[in-house]
Amino acid sequence: MVRxxxxxxxxxxxxxxxxxxxxxxxxxxxEDQTVVVGRAVSIRRKRLVHGTEPRGCxxxxxxxxxxxxxxxxxxxxxxxxxxxxxxxxVLVIAAATxxxxxxxxxxxxxxxxxxxxxDGDRAAGVFGVLATGFAVLLGFVVFLAFASYDAARSGAxxxxxxxxxxxxxxxxxxxxxxxxxxxxxxxxxxxxAGVQWDMMEAGTLxxxxxxxxxxxxxxxxxxxPKTTAEQSAFDAWLAQTSARESARNDRIHGAVGVxxxxxxxxxxxxxxxxxxxxxxxxDKGERAVVQALLIGTVVSVITAMLLLLYSLDNPFHxxxxxxxxxxxxxxxxxxxxxxxxxGSHASPPCDARGNAS
Numbered sequence: 001m002v003r004x005x006x007x008x009x010x011x012x013x014x015x016x017x018x019x020x021x022x023x024x025x026x027x028x029x030x031e032d033q034t035v036v037v038g039r040a041v042s043i044r045r046k047r048l049v050h051g052t053e054p055r056g057c058x059x060x061x062x063x064x065x066x067x068x069x070x071x072x073x074x075x076x077x078x079x080x081x082x083x084x085x086x087x088x089x090v091l092v093i094a095a096a097t098x099x100x101x102x103x104x105x106x107x108x109x110x111x112x113x114x115x116x117x118x119d120g121d122r123a124a125g126v127f128g129v130l131a132t133g134f135a136v137l138l139g140f141v142v143f144l145a146f147a148s149y150d151a152a153r154s155g156a157x158x159x160x161x162x163x164x165x166x167x168x169x170x171x172x173x174x175x176x177x178x179x180x181x182x183x184x185x186x187x188x189x190x191x192x193a194g195v196q197w198d199m200m201e202a203g204t205l206x207x208x209x210x211x212x213x214x215x216x217x218x219x220x221x222x223x224x225p226k227t228t229a230e231q232s233a234f235d236a237w238l239a240q241t242s243a244r245e246s247a248r249n250d251r252i253h254g255a256v257g258v259x260x261x262x263x264x265x266x267x268x269x270x271x272x273x274x275x276x277x278x279x280x281x282x283d284k285g286e287r288a289v290v291q292a293l294l295i296g297t298v299v300s301v302i303t304a305m306l307l308l309l310y311s312l313d314n315p316f317h318x319x320x321x322x323x324x325x326x327x328x329x330x331x332x333x334x335x336x337x338x339x340x341x342x343g344s345h346a347s348p349p350c351d352a353r354g355n356a357s
Contacts, residue, residue: 085319093303100275100299101292104282113285127277134270138305141263145312148258152315153323155250160327162244163189167335169240171344172233177223182339182346184219188212189332191354193325200255200316210248212354216241254323257313267309271302 117123170181199205225231278295315323
């Protein structure tokens with residue numbers, strides 16, 4: 001049996017959506033408890049809007065059935081890359097530690113009592129020089145990598161903010177280019193959050209420009225501001241474009257990494273030297289577990305710090321701590337809301353990922 005819902009508002013406490021809430025004709029099939037909107041092309045579940053779920057209701061969004069397990073599965077898919085990154089890091093640390101422990105236990109079999117060093121104080125002093133040099137160098141490099149990481153994050157947020165501001169500025173241009181500039185800005189934002197972000201994660205962005213940035217410039221050259229408002233908007237647009245390009249440079253600067261290869265070589269060389277030096281502390285007269293703890297803790301800390309440094313030097317990834325296009329995705333939602341409120345119309349000449357259509 002199918003019944004049509006009354007055309008009234010839908011409060012968070014009600015069990016089912018109504019036609020006014022969804023903005024179109026809504027029917028409820030009471031036999032299979034499926035909500036049908038219009039021609040069943042856009043149906044929203046109450047839980048997704050108000051945080052609660054209609055009792056016994058199975059709803060469909062654009063022809064695909066959703067349920068509680070589907071939402072949980074979506075969250076699991078989002079967190080899977082982060083969990084995988086942590087798992088890989090733990091395995092790398094465990095493997096490096098295991099190799100170091102195995103090495104010192106092998107050396108310990110033929111080591112004399114008291115280690116290979118007859119003067120432990122002098123050996124400890126040399127080891128202190130090695131460890132201090134490595135720690136100081138690592139600290140400076142981590143600071144450099146974090147500064148680049150933070151600049152990339154700030155650049156992405158600033159770029160997204162300026163795109164939203166330029167959409168507002170575009171509404172003061174002549175009607176002949178107003179919609180075109182707005183649509184191209186939407187495509188610019190989609191390209192950043194889609195194709196270009198994937199290229200940054202893959203390390204293939206290089207010196208490529210955002211094609212919609214060039215298209216915006218071509219469209220702007222056709223603008224002939226006549227009124228005072230149009231001239232002010234034109235000046236503001238130029239300033240915003242310069243700021244947007246500067247923010248974009250900050251964002252993509254982090255994609256190429258800031259730590260040069262010679263620094264990586266020195267870091268790994270020093271880490272290896274510390275490991276080899278520690279093997280000469282092998283003492284046959286000391287318990288094996290103590291010897292394993294001695295070298296295992298040092299190697300674990302060094303490996304963890306090098307992994308942290310690698311993560312900061314490559315900030316664009318899907319794992320935990322990786323930069324994601326959250327700011328630009330939020331800007332796209334804000335632009336959609338603003339255009340709906342103002343009644344503006346724009347047809348972006350691109351698909352959802354920013355590819356020209």
